Amino acid sequence: MQHNSFRENVLAVVRNIPKGETLSYKEVAEVAGNPLAARAVGSIMRTNWDPDIPCHRVIRSDGKLGGYNRGVEKKRQRLRQEKAI
DNA sequence: GAGCTGACATGTT
DNA sequence: CAACATGCCAGCT
Numbered sequence: 512m513q514h515n516s517f518r519e520n521v522l523a524v525v526r527n528i529p530k531g532e533t534l535s536y537k538e539v540a541e542v543a544g545n546p547l548a549a550r551a552v553g554s555i556m557r558t559n560w561d562p563d564i565p566c567h568r569v570i571r572s573d574g575k576l577g578g579y580n581r582g583v584e585k586k587r588q589r590l591r592q593e594k595a596i
Numbered sequence: 597g598a599g600c601t602g603a604c605a606t607g608t609t
Numbered sequence: 610c611a612a613c614a615t616g617c618c619a620g621c622t
Contacts (some may be wrong), residue, residue, distance in 0.1 A: 517618060536604050540617080546605095551618030553603040554607095558620065571604065578603030600622085609613075
């Protein structure tokens, strides 16, 4: 199975995150198949500009939001709308 | 084709 | 308490 890259896997996982729920970069990396690739997940999300992939639902394990392509403020607002952080 | 950087995490110094 | 070092993947120079 070499068709599915780690990138595609991560994107699929994030896309499957239900509304009102948040996953940490590490959790996503774990489900994607690499518990040590939390950093890679961030890189992938950064270059991913897809409305089908709610990257704003991916936050840090520390409980902080982390970053966002369109601005951390936007990420915070979106989470506020969905899960009222 | 090789090296550096980056939306992270964890352990050690 | 903070800074440094290591591990992973993708993208850019």
